[in-house]
Amino acid sequence: MAQDQDPWAAPGKNNPGQENQPTDKPKHNDEQSPPDLEEAFSNLLKKLGGNKSRSNNNGSSNGAPIHYGKFLPIAALVGVIVWGASGFYTIKEAERGVVTRFGQLHSIVQPGLNWKPTFVDQVIPVNVEQVRELKTQGSMLTQDENMVKVEMTVQYRVSDPAKYKFSVTNADDSLGQATDSALRYVIGHMTMDNILTKERSVVRDSTWKALNEIIKPYDMGLNIIDVNFQSARPPEDVKDAFDDAIKAQEDEQRYIREAEAYAREREPIARGNAQRIIEAASAYKEQVVLDAQGEIERFQRLLPEFKTNPTVLKDRLYIESMERIMAKTPKVMMDGGNSMTVLPIDQLLRNKGAQTNTAPASAPQSAVNSQPVLTHPTQSTPPSSVERQGRFN
Template sequence: MSLNSSDQDPWAKPSGSKQPESNKGDQRNWENDGKRKEQSPPDIEEIFNSLLKKLSGNNSSGNKGSKNSHSYNLIKFLPIATIAALIIWGVSGLYTIKEAERGVVLRFGELHSIVQPGLNWKPTFVDRVVPVNVEQVKELRTQGAMLTQDENMVRVEMTVQYKIHDPAKYLFSVTNADDSLNQATDSALRYVIGHMTMDDILTTGRSVVRENTWKALNDIIQAYDMGLEVLDVNFQSARPPEEVKAAFDDAIKAQEDEQRYIREAEAYAREQEPIARGNAQRIVEQATAYKDQVVLNAQGEVERFKRLLPEFKVAPQLLKERLYIQTMEKIMSSTPKVMLDNSNSLTVLPLEQLLSAKKAIEVKQEKALPTPKSAVNTRVFSDSDREPVEQNTESRQGRFN
């Protein structure tokens, strides 16, 4: 069965047949409409309709109206869906960085920038943010059996405190910064232990191990540039193998006892030194006072002898006797006295006790009956009969005055 051109394309002109007169006006109107369509801009709805027809592949006239209405609804809601998607995409890019953190921004997997704490925005599916805490102090522990300089084994434990000061270098300078720091600490500690003897490590060299390990660790991590800062290194413990642990414990105890005795001796010295200085100062002051006393007494004696010089010139013998008597009085007052008789039996008279008892009675009587200073009487004993003789002190100036 053959098909003509009108069956193939109902809108095309028939080539071999003439159209009726009634269809000429319609043909002109169609041509005018085509020209106007050519002059006007293309319609978006028609473009989407044609696109949907091509995608569906079905040109039946029964479903043509329903497809046109469905495509019209899709075109109507397409801008709204696009705007909603843009809003969701924009809101999904909001994020917050905490106060103690810094955000490392990766754009398509490459380092782009570092953002500060607060509310920030990133294009979703383009940037990725990795928060890094830069204020947290982390702690790393390392331990192991190590060989000392004198070829002994010792078990050492140490902790390292550190924090991150450059987030970008911490993430990208090395594969794992924490693991690299652990290996660097172990290497530095083994180097320091290998250059010290076991006795120093177990007794007095703990602070030296700490300081040297800190310096060696900083030198190692400086070359890696890991973005880490070592805050402190704590030397926890060092102990010998179990076979010789008792002997080393005794040695450590002896060292501690030595230090304790030294501290006690220093404390005793600090306590006794001020006392010794005080005693020395007191002795010096007493010697100075004694010197001044002797000088003043000598000056007084000189002055007294100067006053006696005129009397000596008048009666020298009397002055000599007076000086002799005064000197003997001083000597006899401080010398114990004993009286003996010349008979066959030895008779001892306790003269000192009698005199001391008599003086005590006189002192009690003076305290009981005080006398005015202007009329103080003294008792003078004569050498012959030792009888008291009343004499006024105001009128007495001396034998040779």
């Protein structure tokens, strides 16, 4: 029968009389046309899927195959977007990015948001502001063939990220080896006593200089900031003796600082006293000069009187001089003609004070404790003219 259908026939061939049913094979025109990408992608999926794809196609409602080729541009676009978004990265403020393209140095990027082609470029962040620290220690031989254990710390910073990463294999390890070499060279040219006592600063400065000379040819992109000489210890057998020597050295420095502090404290006081003495001497000088000028002025005024009556003026000057001299002495001289009596007024005053404290207030005063009265010679009893002439001549 023509109406009978073969259940095992392929889709679209159940009714052989229907010629207009769609088929899987495209119609070939006489002219050559470009290949259909969707059809090629669908055929590829069919080959990969095998029987599963055919079973899914048979189980579809309309019996037509699913065309996956239309999703290919979308998938490609999504892949491009994901690839582009994965290339964004951020470099911190204290870092610089070393960009390598296929393993070779390409450029240095600055802090901020940047972009790189994924799977093509690789970015290595390097901190250029961090102060790094490297410690080295070991037992070393000195110039006088003694063993000493020293410790030293080197502080450095990365100055050139590209040279830091590509000049040497490992810049930090190379710097450690250079530091150990420089320290051994310096220790080997110094005696143990100097290393442990008075030339510790020399070890630091010499090691810093030698280290810079060693790493200069390698151009590792490192900048040595400081070198600290931590400690130096002698062998245990002589450690106590060297500790005493170091302590004595420290005491010496402490005494020197104390003496300098004392000198700084006393120097302003001494300068002040010297200035005060200079000012007092200047004032005394001015006073003496002014007194001399006053005396000159006074004698100039007395000169006319002296020319008029020289004897009277001589007596007057003599009396004034004796009053001025006797007012400053505790002894009184009484001129009794050919003899002169000296009364010890100071002893009489002391005896009088002692007896006043011991004796009752009503006790009579002795003639010895009575205070003598100083009488100056007058014109009625003038001194001999020979003595006066001797004084002024």
